[in-house]
Amino acid sequence: MIQTPYLLFLGDAPDQLAAKVAQGIKDWRPENAVGQFRLPGCKATVGLTDMTLAEAQAAGAKTLVIGVANRGGVISQAWKEVLLEALAMGYDLASGLHNLLSEEEDLVAAAAEHGRDLHDVRIPSVDYPIASGVKRTGKRVLAVGTDCSVGKMYTALALDAAMQARGMKSTFRATGQTGILIIGHGVPLDAVVADFMAGSIEYLTPDNDPDHWDVIEGQGSLHHISYSGVTLALVHGGQPDALIICHEPTRSHMRGLPDYKVPSMQAIRDVALSLARVGNPDCVVVGAAVNTQHMGKEEALAYLERVEKEMGLPAVDPFRFGAERLAEALEAI
Amino acid sequence: MIQTPYLLFLGDAPDQLAAKVAQGIKDWRPENAVGQFRLPGCKATVGLTDMTLAEAQAAGAKTLVIGVANRGGVISQAWKEVLLEALAMGYDLASGLHNLLSEEEDLVAAAAEHGRDLHDVRIPSVDYPIASGVKRTGKRVLAVGTDCSVGKMYTALALDAAMQARGMKSTFRATGQTGILIIGHGVPLDAVVADFMAGSIEYLTPDNDPDHWDVIEGQGSLHHISYSGVTLALVHGGQPDALIICHEPTRSHMRGLPDYKVPSMQAIRDVALSLARVGNPDCVVVGAAVNTQHMGKEEALAYLERVEKEMGLPAVDPFRFGAERLAEALEAI
Numbered sequence: 001m002i003q004t005p006y007l008l009f010l011g012d013a014p015d016q017l018a019a020k021v022a023q024g025i026k027d028w029r030p031e032n033a034v035g036q037f038r039l040p041g042c043k044a045t046v047g048l049t050d051m052t053l054a055e056a057q058a059a060g061a062k063t064l065v066i067g068v069a070n071r072g073g074v075i076s077q078a079w080k081e082v083l084l085e086a087l088a089m090g091y092d093l094a095s096g097l098h099n100l101l102s103e104e105e106d107l108v109a110a111a112a113e114h115g116r117d118l119h120d121v122r123i124p125s126v127d128y129p130i131a132s133g134v135k136r137t138g139k140r141v142l143a144v145g146t147d148c149s150v151g152k153m154y155t156a157l158a159l160d161a162a163m164q165a166r167g168m169k170s171t172f173r174a175t176g177q178t179g180i181l182i183i184g185h186g187v188p189l190d191a192v193v194a195d196f197m198a199g200s201i202e203y204l205t206p207d208n209d210p211d212h213w214d215v216i217e218g219q220g221s222l223h224h225i226s227y228s229g230v231t232l233a234l235v236h237g238g239q240p241d242a243l244i245i246c247h248e249p250t251r252s253h254m255r256g257l258p259d260y261k262v263p264s265m266q267a268i269r270d271v272a273l274s275l276a277r278v279g280n281p282d283c284v285v286v287g288a289a290v291n292t293q294h295m296g297k298e299e300a301l302a303y304l305e306r307v308e309k310e311m312g313l314p315a316v317d318p319f320r321f322g323a324e325r326l327a328e329a330l331e332a333i
Numbered sequence: 334m335i336q337t338p339y340l341l342f343l344g345d346a347p348d349q350l351a352a353k354v355a356q357g358i359k360d361w362r363p364e365n366a367v368g369q370f371r372l373p374g375c376k377a378t379v380g381l382t383d384m385t386l387a388e389a390q391a392a393g394a395k396t397l398v399i400g401v402a403n404r405g406g407v408i409s410q411a412w413k414e415v416l417l418e419a420l421a422m423g424y425d426l427a428s429g430l431h432n433l434l435s436e437e438e439d440l441v442a443a444a445a446e447h448g449r450d451l452h453d454v455r456i457p458s459v460d461y462p463i464a465s466g467v468k469r470t471g472k473r474v475l476a477v478g479t480d481c482s483v484g485k486m487y488t489a490l491a492l493d494a495a496m497q498a499r500g501m502k503s504t505f506r507a508t509g510q511t512g513i514l515i516i517g518h519g520v521p522l523d524a525v526v527a528d529f530m531a532g533s534i535e536y537l538t539p540d541n542d543p544d545h546w547d548v549i550e551g552q553g554s555l556h557h558i559s560y561s562g563v564t565l566a567l568v569h570g571g572q573p574d575a576l577i578i579c580h581e582p583t584r585s586h587m588r589g590l591p592d593y594k595v596p597s598m599q600a601i602r603d604v605a606l607s608l609a610r611v612g613n614p615d616c617v618v619v620g621a622a623v624n625t626q627h628m629g630k631e632e633a634l635a636y637l638e639r640v641e642k643e644m645g646l647p648a649v650d651p652f653r654f655g656a657e658r659l660a661e662a663l664e665a666i
Contacts, residue, residue: 133558133590190528194563197527222565223611225466229566230527236558257466260611274604278556278593 002094002119002184007056008036008067011079013044021096022046022067024182028157032184034059036067039078044068053086063119065181066095073099083107087116094119096177121180123191124200131198131237133279138208141330142240143218143289144272147262148227148255150248151291151319152218153179155326158318159244160215162327169212173204175234179217189219189230197230201237213330214238218246222271223263224254235272239279242330245269245311248291249303265311286329288315335427335452335517337365340389340419341379341400344412345372352377354429355400357515361490365517367392369400372411377401386419396452398514399428406432416440420449427452429510454513456524457533464531464570466612471541474663475573476551476622477605480595481560481588483581484624484652485551486512488659491651492577493548495660502545506537508567512550522552522563530563534570546663547571551579555604556596557587568605572612575663578602578644581624582636598644619662621648 008022016023025033026046035051038044046067051059064086070076075083075097083093083101087110095101101118102108111118119125141159143152156172157179163170172179174186187200205214216238220227245265254260269285276283288307292300300317307315314325341355349356358366359379368384371377379400384392397419403409408416408430416426416434420443428434434451435441444451452458474492476485489505490512496503505512507519520533538547549571553560578598587593602618609616621640625633633650640648647658 130589131559133593135592190526192527193523194525194527194530194566195523195560197562198559222608225569225612226464226531227528228569228608228611229530229562229564231562232555232565233527233562236561256463259468260466263611271604271607275555275561278561278596279558 003062003092004032004184005061006033006063006065007051007053007061007091008033008046008048009064009082010036010038010042010044010046011066011068011070012039012041013068014071016044018069019044019046019067021178021181024178025065025067028182034061037064037082039082053082053089053091057089057091061091063092063094066093066097070097075099075104080106084110087111087114090114090116092117092119094121094181096121096181098122121177121188124188126203128192128196128200128203130195131202136205136207136239137210138212138214139241139333140205140214140216140238141242141244141286142216142234142238143244143246144231144235144268145218145221145246146223146265146268147221147248147251148224150246151289152246154319155244155246155289155323156215156217157182158323159326162323163213163215163330166327166331168327168331169209170215171212173214173216175201175204175217175219189233190227194229197233198237201234205238216240222268222275225257225260232275235276236279240276240283241280242284242286242333243272243276244287244289244326245272245285246289246291250294265307269311284333285313286333287313287326289318289326290315292317292320335514336395336425337517338394339366339396339398340384340386340394340424341366341369341381342397342415343369343371343375343377343379344399344401344403345374346377346401347404349377351402352379352400354511354514355379357511358398358400361515367394370397370415372415386415386422386424390422390424394424396425396427399426399430403430408432408437413439417443420444420447423447423449425450425452427454427514429454429514431455454510454521457521459536461525461529461533461536463528464535469538469540469572470543471545471547472574472666473538473547473549473571474575474577474619475549475567475571476577476579477564477568477601478551478554478579479556479598479601480554480581480584481557483579484622485579487652488577488579488622488656489548489550490515491656492659495656496546496548496663499660499664501660501664502542503548504545506547506549508534508537508550508552522566523560527562530566531570534567538571549573555601555608558590558593565608568609569612573609573616574613575617575619575666576605576609577620577622577659578605578618579622579624583627598640602644617666618646619666620646620659622651622659623648625650625653
């Protein structure tokens with residue numbers, strides 16, 4: 001559990017895209033960030049007030065979150081000075097970088113000296129159990145995709161927001177590094193040891209109120225050669241009552257796999273539902289979430305209409321046009 | 334790569350079952366073991382000559398393999414004395430125990446002093462890549478099961494032996510601790526980090542001669558809630574040309590999951606084949622391997638005949654009655 005609120009460290013981000021973790025926090029949990037911290041030459045902003053470490057601390061910030069990708073996998077000297085000063089002032093640090101804070105000797109020493117925590121959300125901090133498959137109370141919905149990076153996290157966050165707006169009980173459950181930094185906790189599933197993957201998702205989505213929904217962030221795709229095992233652990237460990245099929249229609253091939261075509265939403269629906277019913281025979285597919293960011297508005301709306309007709313399910317772009325109809329479909333279960 | 338031949342350490346095994354790793358080595362790679370080493374009170378034997386460390390070394394043994402499960406997850410003092418003496422004499426040690434040799438300070442110190450290797454096959458010793466999905470040369474057959482522990486390893490080993498007997502080119506590829514100790518190398522898939530599971534299987538089964546078969550040991554089941562993700566990584570990372578469906582007909586529920594019924598062989602055939610064809614569109618199911626150890630001979634033969642008729646495929650108990658018909662089916666591809 002990472003302490004909130006945060007000060008978002010944008011460092012010397014070379015462009016806006018490099019700051020996508022900070023942007024995710026600003027988009028989905030603005031109440032978790034008091035401001036942003038930028039170094040000279042920073043080319044990104046998430047539109048929050050620029051603050052010094054002291055100003056942010058006065059505004060209540062507890063953790064300095066690295067909201068930016070670093071260049072070449074090295075934590076630079078310019079970053080180091082800020083991070084060390086933050087630790088000395090009483091900040092915890094949190095990062096989703098591949099190179100870990102806990103592998104930087106000077107940061108480890110400073111954290112120990114000042115009694116602060118270094119949160120590397122790239123790797124698990126818990127010994128997860130082996131999945132038991134025992135039926136849990138409460139309800140769960142899982143986003144499954146035709147490919148990686150088609151908008152499963154944004155779908156889950158938008159759905160969670162729409163459910164809360166309707167007065168439904170829901171909790172977004174993060175399974176990737178960005179999602180974990182956005183809400184401050186979760187399971188970094190891609191870094192969990194194989195035997196414990198499904199168990200980590202059971203741990204993440206425990207017994208709950210009968211009318212409470214865990215909205216589980218998906219990962220990978222059942223048809224993505226590299227990561228399909230991770231996806232199946234979500235389908236079985238998550239014990240979903242409902243699935244949402246996520247898709248990005250303009251892709252020419254699977255992400256990172258030039259020889260592989262993206263499967264149809266129907267193909268993913270069929271295999272995901274059949275496997276999900278092993279763990280929960282009552283599981284249903286409730287809707288489609290299409291990432292239309294590379295389409296014009298008319299084209300997007302026409303595409304959604306066609307998907308809706310072909311699949312006989314509500315089809316929305318939850319980030320662009322809202323996730324209310326998916327929330328409605330879940331409420332009807 | 335563990336150096337062969339071995340001396341098999343049976344320790345103070347309380348019963349025959351505790352020595353199943355040693356038994357597997359004796360059954361499948363007798364040429365890899367010069368003898369067995371037993372402590373006073375040992376209740377197991379694998380039928381090899383009892384030898385002292387010195388006798389086995391004179392017979393060529395290079396590695397002392399712990400072929401027995403330990404009690405309570407602790408390496409006892411009685412074991413320690415033998416292991417330390419073996420290191421001092423120039424033996425490497427190999428173990429599939431959950432508690433690692435490399436976590437025992439005295440063993441680590443002795444190995445360093447004498448320049449010997451400690452092989453803990455429970456955990457990976459390689460940084461595996463992320464799977465690329467690129468088509469590889471050579472052929473691959475994968476054993477997939479309706480459940481865990483239904484005989485996938487024995488099926489693969491028996492098939493490999495039958496293929497070699499027919500003069501086919503084949504290599505057994507171990508994906509579990511026992512299999513790794515039997516042949517001296519492999520991937521401990523259940524201990525690989527999620528993102529690298531499929532990549533570890535690509536690494537295990539690289540490009541090969543067009544007429545060479547990798548016979549890949551299966552793990553788990555696509556319908557086993559706890560481990561299905563591991564199984565799917567084999568189906569996708571293994572890029573199989575052929576699948577063999579493995580089953581144990583007398584089980585009342587899935588192993589470790591009292592609330593879950595064992596699926597039919599047909600259900601596993603359908604889901605495994607459809608997912609395997611994502612990675613290799615030419616994949617086919619060539620046969621069924623039934624573990625009939627809990628059935629009388631007549632009952633077993635009648636059961637196999639029925640499976641053969643229902644599935645339209647050769648159905649054998651490869652360990653009890655031979656794997657020749659499966660090898661034949663692969664040769665016909």
